[in-house]
Amino acid sequence: MKYLFLALSSFLAITAQMIAGNNFFIFNFLDLSLILIAYWAIYRSRTQALFVGSLTGLLLDAAMGWPLGYNGFGKTLAAFIIGQSWKRFNTRESWVQFAIIAVSSLASSVSMFGLFWIMQRTTSRIFLGASLVQALVTAFITIVIFTLMETYRHNQADKAH
Amino acid sequence: MPSNVSSKKNRERAVVVIIPLLVFQLALLSFQIQNPDGITPIKMVVLAIQAPVVHISSIITDGIGNLWSNYVWLVGARAENEQLRETVRRLSRLNSSYEQIKQENTRLNRLLSMKDRFPNRTVGARVIARTPGFLSNVLYINRGLKDGLRTDFPVISGDGIIGRTILVTGNQSQVQLITNPDASIGVMMENTRTLGVLSGSGDSLLDLNYISNTEQINPGDVVLSSGFDTIFPKGFRIGTVVDCRKGEGVFYQIKVEPAVDLYHVEEVSVILMEP
Numbered sequence: 001m002k003y004l005f006l007a008l009s010s011f012l013a014i015t016a017q018m019i020a021g022n023n024f025f026i027f028n029f030l031d032l033s034l035i036l037i038a039y040w041a042i043y044r045s046r047t048q049a050l051f052v053g054s055l056t057g058l059l060l061d062a063a064m065g066w067p068l069g070y071n072g073f074g075k076t077l078a079a080f081i082i083g084q085s086w087k088r089f090n091t092r093e094s095w096v097q098f099a100i101i102a103v104s105s106l107a108s109s110v111s112m113f114g115l116f117w118i119m120q121r122t123t124s125r126i127f128l129g130a131s132l133v134q135a136l137v138t139a140f141i142t143i144v145i146f147t148l149m150e151t152y153r154h155n156q157a158d159k160a161h
Numbered sequence: 162m163p164s165n166v167s168s169k170k171n172r173e174r175a176v177v178v179i180i181p182l183l184v185f186q187l188a189l190l191s192f193q194i195q196n197p198d199g200i201t202p203i204k205m206v207v208l209a210i211q212a213p214v215v216h217i218s219s220i221i222t223d224g225i226g227n228l229w230s231n232y233v234w235l236v237g238a239r240a241e242n243e244q245l246r247e248t249v250r251r252l253s254r255l256n257s258s259y260e261q262i263k264q265e266n267t268r269l270n271r272l273l274s275m276k277d278r279f280p281n282r283t284v285g286a287r288v289i290a291r292t293p294g295f296l297s298n299v300l301y302i303n304r305g306l307k308d309g310l311r312t313d314f315p316v317i318s319g320d321g322i323i324g325r326t327i328l329v330t331g332n333q334s335q336v337q338l339i340t341n342p343d344a345s346i347g348v349m350m351e352n353t354r355t356l357g358v359l360s361g362s363g364d365s366l367l368d369l370n371y372i373s374n375t376e377q378i379n380p381g382d383v384v385l386s387s388g389f390d391t392i393f394p395k396g397f398r399i400g401t402v403v404d405c406r407k408g409e410g411v412f413y414q415i416k417v418e419p420a421v422d423l424y425h426v427e428e429v430s431v432i433l434m435e436p
Contacts, residue, residue, distance in 0.1 A: 011210065011211075015211055015215065018211075018215065018290045018291065018292065018301075019215065019290060021290075021291055021292075022288075022289070022290045022291045046174075046175045047174050047175050047178050050175060050178050050179055050182055051178075051182075054182045054185075054186065057186070058186075058189075058203075059207060062203060062204045062207035062208070063207065063211065063292055063299075064292040064298070064299055065204075065292065065298070065299040065327055065328070065335055065337055065341070065343075066343075067190060067193040068189050068190070068193065068203065068204075069186045069187065069189040069190035069193070070190070072186040072189070073183060073186040073187065073190075076179060076182050076183055076186065077179075077183070080175060080179045083175055084175065115190065116342075119190065119194070121342055121343075122342040122360065122361070122362050122363060122368070123342065123362075123363055126364050127363060127364075
Protein backbone atom coordinates (compact mmCIF):
# COMPACT_ATOMS: atom_id res chain seq x y z
CA MET A 1 0.00 0.00 0.00
CA LYS A 2 2.84 2.33 0.95
CA TYR A 3 4.58 1.70 -2.37
CA LEU A 4 1.37 2.23 -4.28
CA PHE A 5 1.07 5.60 -2.56
CA LEU A 6 4.70 6.33 -3.50
CA ALA A 7 3.98 5.59 -7.15
CA LEU A 8 0.71 7.50 -7.13
CA SER A 9 2.23 10.64 -5.62
CA SER A 10 5.07 10.59 -8.19
CA PHE A 11 2.60 10.14 -11.01
CA LEU A 12 0.34 12.93 -9.76
CA ALA A 13 3.26 15.37 -9.35
CA ILE A 14 4.32 14.86 -12.97
CA THR A 15 0.81 15.01 -14.37
CA ALA A 16 0.08 18.16 -12.34
CA GLN A 17 3.23 19.76 -13.71
CA MET A 18 2.34 18.83 -17.29
CA ILE A 19 -1.10 20.37 -16.96
CA ALA A 20 0.11 23.46 -15.08
CA GLY A 21 3.00 23.96 -17.52
CA ASN A 22 0.56 23.95 -20.41
CA ASN A 23 -1.49 26.75 -18.83
CA PHE A 24 1.10 28.79 -16.91
CA PHE A 25 4.58 29.26 -18.33
CA ILE A 26 6.20 29.77 -14.90
CA PHE A 27 5.45 26.14 -14.04
CA ASN A 28 8.03 25.14 -16.62
CA PHE A 29 10.65 26.47 -14.22
CA LEU A 30 9.24 24.74 -11.17
CA ASP A 31 10.22 21.13 -10.53
CA LEU A 32 7.24 19.71 -8.63
CA SER A 33 8.77 16.24 -8.63
CA LEU A 34 11.84 17.55 -6.77
CA ILE A 35 9.59 19.10 -4.11
CA LEU A 36 7.98 15.69 -3.67
CA ILE A 37 11.38 14.00 -3.42
CA ALA A 38 12.54 16.60 -0.88
CA TYR A 39 9.41 15.97 1.18
CA TRP A 40 10.10 12.24 1.33
CA ALA A 41 13.79 12.75 2.09
CA ILE A 42 13.13 15.24 4.90
CA TYR A 43 9.85 14.19 6.49
CA ARG A 44 9.67 10.48 5.70
CA SER A 45 12.52 8.10 5.03
CA ARG A 46 15.78 8.81 3.20
CA THR A 47 15.80 5.30 1.74
CA GLN A 48 12.22 5.61 0.51
CA ALA A 49 13.13 9.00 -0.97
CA LEU A 50 15.67 7.23 -3.19
CA PHE A 51 12.93 5.01 -4.57
CA VAL A 52 10.64 8.00 -5.03
CA GLY A 53 13.44 9.80 -6.88
CA SER A 54 14.13 6.81 -9.08
CA LEU A 55 10.50 6.17 -9.92
CA THR A 56 9.63 9.84 -10.44
CA GLY A 57 12.62 10.23 -12.75
CA LEU A 58 11.56 7.23 -14.83
CA LEU A 59 7.99 8.53 -15.10
CA LEU A 60 9.33 11.94 -16.05
CA ASP A 61 11.48 10.39 -18.79
CA ALA A 62 8.45 8.53 -20.13
CA ALA A 63 6.33 11.69 -20.05
CA MET A 64 9.04 13.71 -21.80
CA GLY A 65 9.55 11.13 -24.51
CA TRP A 66 13.19 10.67 -23.50
CA PRO A 67 15.04 7.39 -23.17
CA LEU A 68 14.35 6.06 -19.66
CA GLY A 69 17.16 6.70 -17.20
CA TYR A 70 18.27 10.33 -17.62
CA ASN A 71 15.86 11.83 -15.13
CA GLY A 72 15.84 8.57 -13.18
CA PHE A 73 19.56 8.96 -12.51
CA GLY A 74 19.32 12.70 -11.80
CA LYS A 75 16.38 12.52 -9.42
CA THR A 76 17.85 9.57 -7.49
CA LEU A 77 21.01 11.59 -7.01
CA ALA A 78 18.99 14.62 -5.89
CA ALA A 79 17.13 12.49 -3.32
CA PHE A 80 20.43 11.21 -2.00
CA ILE A 81 21.95 14.70 -1.68
CA ILE A 82 18.90 16.10 0.13
CA GLY A 83 18.64 13.11 2.47
CA GLN A 84 22.32 13.12 3.37
CA SER A 85 22.74 16.88 3.69
CA TRP A 86 19.60 17.68 5.66
CA LYS A 87 20.81 16.04 8.89
CA ARG A 88 24.42 17.17 8.53
CA PHE A 89 23.92 20.90 8.20
CA ASN A 90 22.11 23.39 10.36
CA THR A 91 18.81 23.27 8.50
CA ARG A 92 17.04 25.54 10.99
CA GLU A 93 18.44 28.34 8.86
CA SER A 94 16.26 28.94 5.80
CA TRP A 95 19.19 29.83 3.56
CA VAL A 96 20.81 26.46 4.33
CA GLN A 97 17.60 24.68 3.34
CA PHE A 98 17.45 26.81 0.21
CA ALA A 99 21.06 25.97 -0.66
CA ILE A 100 20.55 22.22 -0.18
CA ILE A 101 17.47 22.09 -2.42
CA ALA A 102 19.04 24.34 -5.07
CA VAL A 103 22.31 22.34 -5.10
CA SER A 104 20.44 19.02 -5.33
CA SER A 105 18.34 20.33 -8.24
CA LEU A 106 21.43 21.62 -10.00
CA ALA A 107 23.32 18.37 -9.33
CA SER A 108 20.43 16.47 -10.89
CA SER A 109 20.60 18.66 -14.02
CA VAL A 110 24.40 18.50 -14.23
CA SER A 111 24.34 14.70 -13.92
CA MET A 112 21.82 14.55 -16.77
CA PHE A 113 23.99 16.92 -18.79
CA GLY A 114 26.92 14.55 -18.17
CA LEU A 115 24.85 11.57 -19.29
CA PHE A 116 23.80 13.46 -22.44
CA TRP A 117 27.44 14.09 -23.17
CA ILE A 118 28.44 10.44 -22.54
CA MET A 119 25.58 9.21 -24.73
CA GLN A 120 26.51 11.80 -27.40
CA ARG A 121 23.02 13.28 -27.27
CA THR A 122 22.62 16.84 -28.54
CA THR A 123 22.06 19.26 -25.71
CA SER A 124 20.70 22.74 -25.76
CA ARG A 125 23.12 25.54 -24.92
CA ILE A 126 20.52 27.01 -22.61
CA PHE A 127 20.12 23.77 -20.64
CA LEU A 128 22.47 24.64 -17.78
CA GLY A 129 21.35 28.28 -17.55
CA ALA A 130 17.71 27.26 -17.45
CA SER A 131 18.57 24.55 -14.92
CA LEU A 132 20.04 27.20 -12.64
CA VAL A 133 16.83 29.26 -12.84
CA GLN A 134 14.80 26.11 -12.22
CA ALA A 135 16.95 25.24 -9.19
CA LEU A 136 16.48 28.69 -7.66
CA VAL A 137 12.72 28.84 -8.33
CA THR A 138 12.18 25.29 -7.05
CA ALA A 139 14.28 25.87 -3.92
CA PHE A 140 12.39 29.07 -3.12
CA ILE A 141 8.95 27.48 -3.55
CA THR A 142 10.04 24.39 -1.57
CA ILE A 143 11.16 26.51 1.37
CA VAL A 144 7.90 28.46 1.31
CA ILE A 145 5.85 25.24 1.29
CA PHE A 146 7.91 23.58 4.02
CA THR A 147 7.82 26.71 6.19
CA LEU A 148 4.03 26.80 5.89
CA MET A 149 3.88 23.10 6.76
CA GLU A 150 6.10 23.60 9.81
CA THR A 151 4.02 26.57 10.98
CA TYR A 152 0.85 24.52 10.63
CA ARG A 153 2.40 21.62 12.57
CA HIS A 154 3.55 23.93 15.38
CA ASN A 155 0.10 25.46 15.60
CA GLN A 156 -1.50 22.03 15.79
CA ALA A 157 1.01 20.95 18.45
CA ASP A 158 0.35 24.11 20.49
CA LYS A 159 -3.39 23.50 20.31
CA ALA A 160 -2.90 19.92 21.48
CA HIS A 161 -0.91 21.11 24.51
CA MET B 162 23.19 8.25 21.50
CA PRO B 163 20.70 5.68 20.11
CA SER B 164 19.41 8.35 17.74
CA ASN B 165 22.96 8.92 16.48
CA VAL B 166 23.38 5.20 15.88
CA SER B 167 20.03 5.04 14.09
CA SER B 168 20.93 8.06 11.96
CA LYS B 169 24.25 6.49 11.02
CA LYS B 170 22.47 3.24 10.11
CA ASN B 171 19.99 5.14 7.96
CA ARG B 172 22.81 6.94 6.21
CA GLU B 173 24.64 3.69 5.54
CA ARG B 174 21.44 2.08 4.30
CA ALA B 175 20.86 4.98 1.90
CA VAL B 176 24.40 4.56 0.54
CA VAL B 177 23.79 0.85 0.06
CA VAL B 178 20.49 1.51 -1.74
CA ILE B 179 21.61 4.34 -4.03
CA ILE B 180 24.39 2.39 -5.74
CA PRO B 181 22.16 -0.35 -7.23
CA LEU B 182 19.53 2.27 -8.12
CA LEU B 183 22.04 4.37 -10.08
CA VAL B 184 23.50 1.27 -11.72
CA PHE B 185 19.97 0.23 -12.68
CA GLN B 186 19.33 3.61 -14.35
CA LEU B 187 22.62 3.41 -16.25
CA ALA B 188 21.90 -0.17 -17.29
CA LEU B 189 18.49 0.92 -18.55
CA LEU B 190 20.08 3.66 -20.64
CA SER B 191 22.65 1.23 -22.05
CA PHE B 192 19.90 -1.25 -22.90
CA GLN B 193 18.07 1.42 -24.89
CA ILE B 194 21.14 2.18 -26.99
CA GLN B 195 21.17 -1.45 -28.13
CA ASN B 196 17.40 -1.78 -28.36
CA PRO B 197 15.66 1.61 -28.68
CA ASP B 198 12.18 0.04 -28.97
CA GLY B 199 12.64 -2.17 -25.92
CA ILE B 200 11.13 0.30 -23.50
CA THR B 201 8.20 1.38 -25.65
CA PRO B 202 5.76 -0.85 -23.69
CA ILE B 203 6.71 0.93 -20.43
CA LYS B 204 6.14 4.33 -22.03
CA MET B 205 2.84 3.13 -23.50
CA VAL B 206 1.65 2.10 -20.04
CA VAL B 207 2.59 5.50 -18.58
CA LEU B 208 0.85 7.31 -21.44
CA ALA B 209 -2.22 5.09 -21.15
CA ILE B 210 -2.52 5.87 -17.43
CA GLN B 211 -1.88 9.58 -17.97
CA ALA B 212 -4.28 9.91 -20.89
CA PRO B 213 -7.57 10.02 -18.95
CA VAL B 214 -6.12 12.33 -16.27
CA VAL B 215 -4.79 14.79 -18.84
CA HIS B 216 -7.99 14.53 -20.89
CA ILE B 217 -10.22 15.24 -17.86
CA SER B 218 -7.95 18.06 -16.72
CA SER B 219 -8.12 19.72 -20.15
CA ILE B 220 -11.92 19.47 -20.04
CA ILE B 221 -11.92 21.01 -16.56
CA THR B 222 -9.48 23.78 -17.60
CA ASP B 223 -11.60 24.59 -20.67
CA GLY B 224 -14.74 24.46 -18.52
CA ILE B 225 -13.32 26.90 -15.97
CA GLY B 226 -12.20 29.19 -18.80
CA ASN B 227 -15.67 29.10 -20.36
CA LEU B 228 -17.36 29.60 -17.00
CA TRP B 229 -15.16 32.61 -16.35
CA SER B 230 -15.68 34.20 -19.75
CA ASN B 231 -19.36 33.31 -20.12
CA TYR B 232 -20.75 33.65 -16.62
CA VAL B 233 -18.58 35.03 -13.80
CA TRP B 234 -17.15 37.85 -15.88
CA LEU B 235 -20.63 38.66 -17.20
CA VAL B 236 -22.19 38.73 -13.71
CA GLY B 237 -19.39 41.03 -12.54
CA ALA B 238 -20.08 43.33 -15.46
CA ARG B 239 -23.81 43.47 -14.71
CA ALA B 240 -23.00 44.71 -11.26
CA GLU B 241 -21.67 47.90 -12.81
CA ASN B 242 -24.19 50.70 -12.37
CA GLU B 243 -23.16 52.95 -15.17
CA GLN B 244 -24.88 51.78 -18.31
CA LEU B 245 -22.37 53.38 -20.63
CA ARG B 246 -19.33 51.79 -19.00
CA GLU B 247 -21.12 48.49 -19.04
CA THR B 248 -21.85 48.79 -22.75
CA VAL B 249 -18.26 49.74 -23.55
CA ARG B 250 -16.94 46.80 -21.56
CA ARG B 251 -19.39 44.41 -23.11
CA LEU B 252 -18.52 45.56 -26.61
CA SER B 253 -14.87 45.40 -25.86
CA ARG B 254 -15.26 41.85 -24.56
CA LEU B 255 -17.28 40.98 -27.60
CA ASN B 256 -14.62 42.48 -29.80
CA SER B 257 -11.95 40.54 -27.95
CA SER B 258 -13.82 37.26 -28.34
CA TYR B 259 -14.46 38.03 -32.04
CA GLU B 260 -10.78 38.75 -32.38
CA GLN B 261 -9.95 35.39 -30.83
CA ILE B 262 -12.45 33.61 -33.05
CA LYS B 263 -11.01 35.45 -36.06
CA GLN B 264 -7.48 34.43 -35.14
CA GLU B 265 -8.57 30.85 -34.60
CA ASN B 266 -10.41 30.96 -37.92
CA THR B 267 -7.29 32.23 -39.68
CA ARG B 268 -5.19 29.49 -38.10
CA LEU B 269 -7.72 26.80 -39.04
CA ASN B 270 -7.99 28.16 -42.59
CA ARG B 271 -4.23 27.98 -42.97
CA LEU B 272 -4.39 24.44 -41.63
CA LEU B 273 -7.10 23.56 -44.16
CA SER B 274 -5.18 25.05 -47.06
CA MET B 275 -2.14 23.06 -45.99
CA LYS B 276 -4.22 19.87 -45.82
CA ASP B 277 -5.61 20.43 -49.34
CA ARG B 278 -2.13 20.34 -50.83
CA PHE B 279 -1.64 16.68 -49.93
CA PRO B 280 -3.56 13.63 -51.01
CA ASN B 281 -3.50 11.87 -47.64
CA ARG B 282 -6.38 12.15 -45.20
CA THR B 283 -5.72 14.29 -42.15
CA VAL B 284 -7.14 14.46 -38.66
CA GLY B 285 -7.43 17.70 -36.73
CA ALA B 286 -6.29 17.68 -33.09
CA ARG B 287 -5.90 19.99 -30.13
CA VAL B 288 -2.80 20.26 -27.97
CA ILE B 289 -3.85 19.20 -24.48
CA ALA B 290 -0.54 19.13 -22.59
CA ARG B 291 3.17 19.72 -22.84
CA THR B 292 5.98 17.86 -21.18
CA PRO B 293 7.11 19.19 -17.84
CA GLY B 294 10.21 21.35 -17.81
CA PHE B 295 11.57 24.28 -19.73
CA LEU B 296 12.81 22.17 -22.63
CA SER B 297 9.33 21.20 -23.70
CA ASN B 298 10.04 19.11 -26.77
CA VAL B 299 7.03 16.84 -26.64
CA LEU B 300 3.33 17.67 -26.98
CA TYR B 301 0.23 15.67 -26.19
CA ILE B 302 -2.71 15.78 -28.59
CA ASN B 303 -6.29 14.57 -28.12
CA ARG B 304 -6.28 12.04 -30.97
CA GLY B 305 -5.11 8.44 -30.93
CA LEU B 306 -5.53 4.96 -32.29
CA LYS B 307 -9.32 5.35 -32.47
CA ASP B 308 -8.85 8.24 -34.91
CA GLY B 309 -6.53 6.22 -37.13
CA LEU B 310 -3.25 7.56 -35.77
CA ARG B 311 -0.15 5.40 -35.58
CA THR B 312 3.46 6.08 -34.62
CA ASP B 313 5.61 8.11 -37.03
CA PHE B 314 2.70 10.05 -38.52
CA PRO B 315 3.63 13.65 -39.44
CA VAL B 316 2.01 16.42 -37.42
CA ILE B 317 1.60 19.82 -39.09
CA SER B 318 0.09 23.21 -38.47
CA GLY B 319 -0.89 25.96 -40.89
CA ASP B 320 2.68 27.27 -40.92
CA GLY B 321 4.57 24.04 -41.44
CA ILE B 322 5.83 20.87 -39.81
CA ILE B 323 5.57 20.44 -36.04
CA GLY B 324 6.84 16.92 -35.48
CA ARG B 325 5.79 13.29 -35.55
CA THR B 326 3.77 10.98 -33.32
CA ILE B 327 6.02 8.77 -31.21
CA LEU B 328 3.56 7.08 -28.87
CA VAL B 329 -0.12 6.52 -29.61
CA THR B 330 -2.82 5.28 -27.24
CA GLY B 331 -6.57 5.00 -27.74
CA ASN B 332 -7.47 8.67 -27.40
CA GLN B 333 -4.18 10.48 -27.05
CA SER B 334 -0.76 10.71 -28.69
CA GLN B 335 2.67 11.96 -27.79
CA VAL B 336 4.20 14.18 -30.47
CA GLN B 337 7.96 14.64 -30.72
CA LEU B 338 8.63 18.23 -31.79
CA ILE B 339 11.22 18.98 -34.46
CA THR B 340 13.24 20.82 -31.79
CA ASN B 341 13.65 17.59 -29.80
CA PRO B 342 17.31 16.49 -29.67
CA ASP B 343 16.21 13.04 -30.90
CA ALA B 344 14.39 14.45 -33.96
CA SER B 345 15.85 14.55 -37.48
CA ILE B 346 14.23 15.41 -40.83
CA GLY B 347 15.44 15.05 -44.39
CA VAL B 348 15.30 18.54 -45.90
CA MET B 349 16.10 20.57 -48.99
CA MET B 350 16.64 24.27 -49.62
CA GLU B 351 13.73 25.87 -51.46
CA ASN B 352 15.93 27.88 -53.85
CA THR B 353 18.83 25.57 -54.64
CA ARG B 354 17.14 22.19 -53.86
CA THR B 355 20.30 21.25 -51.92
CA LEU B 356 19.68 18.29 -49.63
CA GLY B 357 20.56 18.18 -45.94
CA VAL B 358 19.52 16.81 -42.57
CA LEU B 359 17.80 18.99 -40.00
CA SER B 360 18.22 18.01 -36.34
CA GLY B 361 16.67 19.29 -33.14
CA SER B 362 19.13 20.80 -30.71
CA GLY B 363 16.91 20.97 -27.64
CA ASP B 364 16.44 24.73 -27.86
CA SER B 365 14.35 26.89 -30.15
CA LEU B 366 16.69 26.76 -33.18
CA LEU B 367 17.41 23.72 -35.35
CA ASP B 368 20.75 22.53 -36.72
CA LEU B 369 20.99 22.03 -40.48
CA ASN B 370 23.74 19.52 -41.21
CA TYR B 371 25.59 18.07 -44.19
CA ILE B 372 25.30 21.13 -46.46
CA SER B 373 28.57 21.57 -48.33
CA ASN B 374 30.58 24.78 -47.87
CA THR B 375 30.52 25.23 -51.63
CA GLU B 376 26.72 25.74 -51.74
CA GLN B 377 25.12 29.18 -51.77
CA ILE B 378 23.22 29.46 -48.48
CA ASN B 379 22.09 32.77 -46.99
CA PRO B 380 20.06 33.86 -43.98
CA GLY B 381 16.40 34.04 -44.98
CA ASP B 382 16.55 30.95 -47.22
CA VAL B 383 13.55 28.68 -46.75
CA VAL B 384 14.00 25.03 -45.72
CA LEU B 385 11.47 22.42 -46.94
CA SER B 386 11.03 18.73 -46.18
CA SER B 387 12.65 16.52 -48.84
CA GLY B 388 10.57 13.39 -48.24
CA PHE B 389 13.66 11.20 -48.11
CA ASP B 390 13.19 10.33 -44.45
CA THR B 391 9.99 8.44 -45.42
CA ILE B 392 8.08 10.09 -42.54
CA PHE B 393 7.45 13.67 -43.68
CA PRO B 394 5.99 14.26 -47.15
CA LYS B 395 8.02 16.35 -49.57
CA GLY B 396 7.52 20.09 -49.83
CA PHE B 397 6.40 21.07 -46.35
CA ARG B 398 7.84 24.28 -45.02
CA ILE B 399 10.00 23.69 -41.96
CA GLY B 400 11.77 26.95 -41.27
CA THR B 401 14.10 29.72 -42.33
CA VAL B 402 17.89 29.98 -42.15
CA VAL B 403 18.86 32.55 -39.49
CA ASP B 404 22.58 31.91 -39.17
CA CYS B 405 25.01 30.42 -41.65
CA ARG B 406 28.75 30.00 -41.09
CA LYS B 407 31.43 28.04 -42.90
CA GLY B 408 32.43 25.20 -40.58
CA GLU B 409 35.92 23.88 -39.91
CA GLY B 410 35.23 20.82 -42.05
CA VAL B 411 33.53 20.64 -45.41
CA PHE B 412 30.05 21.51 -44.15
CA TYR B 413 28.29 24.71 -43.17
CA GLN B 414 27.13 25.31 -39.60
CA ILE B 415 23.56 26.45 -40.16
CA LYS B 416 20.86 27.44 -37.69
CA VAL B 417 17.22 27.31 -38.76
CA GLU B 418 14.28 28.96 -37.05
CA PRO B 419 11.15 26.77 -37.17
CA ALA B 420 8.28 28.15 -39.23
CA VAL B 421 5.83 27.18 -36.50
CA ASP B 422 5.70 28.86 -33.09
CA LEU B 423 6.05 25.56 -31.28
CA TYR B 424 5.57 27.04 -27.82
CA HIS B 425 2.12 28.45 -28.59
CA VAL B 426 0.66 25.99 -31.06
CA GLU B 427 -2.91 25.03 -30.14
CA GLU B 428 -4.42 23.23 -33.14
CA VAL B 429 -2.61 20.73 -35.35
CA SER B 430 -3.32 18.24 -38.13
CA VAL B 431 -2.01 14.72 -38.29
CA ILE B 432 -1.42 13.28 -41.76
CA LEU B 433 -2.66 9.70 -41.92
CA MET B 434 0.08 8.00 -43.92
CA GLU B 435 -0.47 4.74 -45.73
CA PRO B 436 1.16 1.81 -43.93
